[in-house]
Amino acid sequence: MTTTAQQPLNSGFGAASTAEEVIKGIDLTGKVAIVTGGYSGIGLETARVLRTAGAEIVVPARDVERARTALEAVPGAEVEYLDLLDPASIDSFAEKFLASGRPLHLLVNNAGIMATPLARDARGYEAQFAINHLGHFQLTTRLWPALVAAKGARVVVLSSRGIRFAGVDFDDLNFEHRTYEPFLAYGQSKTANALFAVEVDRRGKEHGIRAFAVHPGLIIDTGLVKHIDPAMLRAAGALDSAGEPIRDPERQMKTVQQGAATTVWCATSPRLDGLGGVYCENVDITPLVTPENEAAWATGDTIPGVLPRAVAPEAAARLWEVSERLTA
Template sequence: MSAQSPIDSGFGAASTADDVIAGIDLSGKTAIVTGGYSGLGRETVRVLAAAGARVIVPARDVERAQAALADIDAGINAGIAVEVWPMDLLDPASIDAFAARFLADGAPLHILINSAGIMALPELTRDARGHEMQFATNHLGHFQLTTRLWPALVAAKGARVVSVSSMGHRLSPIVFDDIDFERRPYSPWTSYGQSKTANVLFAVALDARGQAEGVRAFAVHPGTIMDTGLAKHMPAEMPKRLGVVNADGSPVIDPARGLKTAVQGAATQVWCATSPALDGMGGVYCENADISPVMAESDAAPAAGDGLGKVGVWPHAIDRDAAERLWAVSEAML
């Protein structure tokens, strides 16, 4: 695990995915991007493919994903096409089938970006295994996918795994005694925060396991991006109250407050996946295309929307003991 402190990357809050990948050639590399047909994931797919990578996008609805990515295919030279394969993050058999298909030809996997996610489901919902839906989607499905793809990541001899977290990790640590809200009242934001903390802790634990084999892991906060569909379950009045949309409902763009366009929001995950500046590093939380400092939990109020523009990761999300406990719990839950 590298030091959780900025490295002066040369980029900032307004940098775009195109900025951070400029001059990087991904020819011969393979990337998988979950959530890759909309929002931040789609921008990530676009720039990785344009840099020469073979990009595979898992999707529940293959035809819908192919349609959403059609113009990306049309804009890429040399006939490179983005591939869409069927997979459902809430279906363990589907994840296993996807991984088995990828592993079948022995190809290495150089980049895995776990970008798919859901936010603030208004009511307690469970997956087929009985696990709370946000935790199951945002963490458990990606945990299963990453561990099943492990042989291909090792084969790359220098792979990176990027988990898209959020400043929402400040909303809750992992409540190990009741992850699935069986005994405590359900809260959409506490649930979301717990799942985003899990994304960061997963990167910490994964990096500890992968470092010796050349697999490095990162977690990222992309910023607050209001035109991705992630906020569809948010109460209608909340975005205006928080000052993240204008009176007409259009997104406020103010990178200094973390309010970004999708291409700005995708910058940090692309930077973590491709930047030579991160060679030999891992196990850290990043934002604004740099490694974040550690923020004292007293520096920002733990409520949805508070702390916009305040950069930093809270200690509970990078705690190594909690990361190891989460790994063991996740294996048991699967």
């Protein structure tokens, strides 16, 4: 199995760095950014910080009124309707954006769900795979002309250390023949996110489109963990006895401001010019997990790294082809 070149850059930032620290000195005036899920959690912080640097911000949202209220903190942000479980709404959003004639410089595929009970979209696709991967696949491919028009675009895909739970099961993507397990489905979708960035980059770099996958860290207070038993979070050392989040960036337990930092770095850092198709965490490209440290990586939270299966070009190409068929 071949993999992408996961070579850390010694970026000068780290696990505790914030998005505001990362954006210092970067001018995004004249740039256009779309941030899915940009009205809550780390998506809202990403949108806010990109806006402070001068970018035009567009936030697709299923709950438009909620988004407009949240984005009062981001003056000038545009809100448009989009439901990642509804293919027609994705096409409608993309068509409206393309009709505006604007290039798209930054596409941040940030929205997602985690460890939810079994649900399916209208096509019968399992919901975590449908929202976390397929919806963003369709959005990215429909917006491709605007990314090309930017003549230097970046696509950032939010993955997770949840890649450890599962690879992509190409024989049963939608849990039609195996028992549904929330974290197994989440892991599959997050591995798909990482692979998607690999193939976006391969297909896009000749057009100036580079892509990056991001593990933002474990941010308890974003709503993403609402389906997880608090007792499990306490057992994992993520919540204290009072139910409050424990902050320990070196163990990936971060604030919203720290969680958005790697996304913002991947979207804007000049250090990444000419690079792409890699998986990043703690505001740097992360190394590959080696066979000898895989067990320690999978059971701990202090060792950085990405599993080879999540950055394998062959699997990434296969996933793209399958996703094209599923979203045709």
